[in-house]
Amino acid sequence: MGLFTKEIHSMEDLYLHVLQDIYYAENQIKKSLPDMIEKATNRELTAVLKAHLEETEHQIARLDQVFQLLGRPPKGTKCPAINGIIEEANDIAGECDDKKVLDAALLAAAQAVEHYEITRYGTLIAWSEELGNEAVAKLLTTNLNEEKAADKKLTTIAGKKVNLKAAG
């Protein structure tokens, strides 16, 4: 962020900024997922997180393609929002001494991550279409659909397994 000089002058600049934001976020998610997988004990939760780590790697590769299509080098810009979600997840996980409660906390944190990603991709897809970047919109839509699917799987686990077991 430029404190002394303003960096965002146009919609294209803003678009690039948000693209760099999700690129940074995806890379932070890739770094934090192995830790969440290690902490989780519920099998279904572990499986979803593992599958999503692999998807996240593909998502980053798709973002690399997006930068390439835009003729820009792949680059991230610090996203305080995703850092906050991950920091909060680590703080809360550190406070849980019951494994099932810990699973519920990890699941809730994972859903917060998915929802952040969903808003970012939603915005970027709308702007890509406005700017006429159809190929970019298509790549971003693939990522968005994976985030939505991951969120849906987490919701299913939350309803049927983790939360009920934690409550019981």
Ligand code: ZN
């Ligand atoms: Zn900036």
Ligand code: FE
């Ligand atoms: Fe993602």
Ligand code: FE
């Ligand atoms: Fe952000």
Ligand code: FE
């Ligand atoms: Fe995700």
